[in-house]
Amino acid sequence: MKQAVILITGGSRGIGAATARLAAQQGYCVIINYRIDIHEAQKVARDIQQCGGIAHCLQADVSQPEQVKAMFDYIRQKWGAIRALVNSAGILSKQTRFVDTTPERWQALFQTNVFGTMSCCQQAFTHMATSLGGQGGSIVNVSSIAALYGSPNEYVDYAASKGAIDSFTKGFALEVANEGIRVNGVRPGLIYTQMHAEGGEVGRVDRLAPTLPLKRGGKPEEVAEAIMWLISPKSSYSTANFIDVGGGR
Structure with missing residues (x-):
């Protein structure tokens, strides 16, 4: 029996990599x-x-719509239509107050975090929609707890990009629900990933973990579990919903 194909953007590290490994354990062609x-x-x-799973690497910059389309076209040609999509690709800039940021920085963040996710969802629709001969599918967009709290004095523009993802996820989910496509979101909190180093503070999770109800940072694998539950048939009656994985925040 041919394995269902799942595409994980930003799958080479952090939450994306943990999700790729878990998806393979659950029988997907990753x-x-x-x-x-x-x-x-x-x-x-x-x-x-x-570990006996199937995985392939595929380069594409999701901030470039033409590369996104080429990636989806290649996947269909090589391995068949995707049945699941996890939009985990995202970027983060250095910690700073919003008043000290630049339009160039905002544009780069939104181009990858927002428009990249939107481009992938649009292409996934052509693979999954029942009206186009697809078999349906499931999409999970990786947002952030920052979308709810605004991340003042650190990442207001990043938080805004994730707030846009939340709005898009809700609207797109309701738009495609009758096409056999479920769309949900996961909002990670303080998770041990490389992104904090990119933001200029390697120890950020350790610094802030004591302020959380659970008193610790999270692991990428814990976020992956939430993502794959939403991808799986176990959540078959869930769409346009979000799971917060933030240690109680």
Whole structure:
């Protein structure tokens, strides 16, 4: 029996990589999208293959719509239509007050975090929609707890990009519900990933973890569990919903 295909953007590291490994354990043919670091993507693929799973690496910059379309076209040609999509690709800029940021920074954040997710969802529709001959499918967009709290003095523009993802997820989910497509979101909180180093503070999770009800940072694998539950038939009556994985925040 042919395995269902799942595409995970930003699948070479952090939450995306953890989700790729879990998806493979659950029997998916995993397509690991990456933008730059082919070595990290290949490492995730090897981990999956060594455990008997199926994984392939595919380069594309999701901030570029033409690359997104080419990626989806190639997947259909090579492995068949996707049945699941996890939009995990995202970028983060250095911590700073919003008044000190620039329009160029906002544009870069939104181009990847928002427009990249929207482009992937639009292309996934052509693979999944029953009106186009598809078999339906499930999409999970990775947002952030920052969308709810605004991340003042650190990442207001990043938080705004994730707020846009929340609004888009809700609207798109309701628009495609009658096409056999479920669309949900996961909002991670303080998770141990490389993104904090990119923001300029490697120890950010450790600094803020004591302020959380659970008193600790989260693991990428814990977020992956929520993502894959929403992807799976176990959540078959859930769409336009969100799971917060934030340690009680």
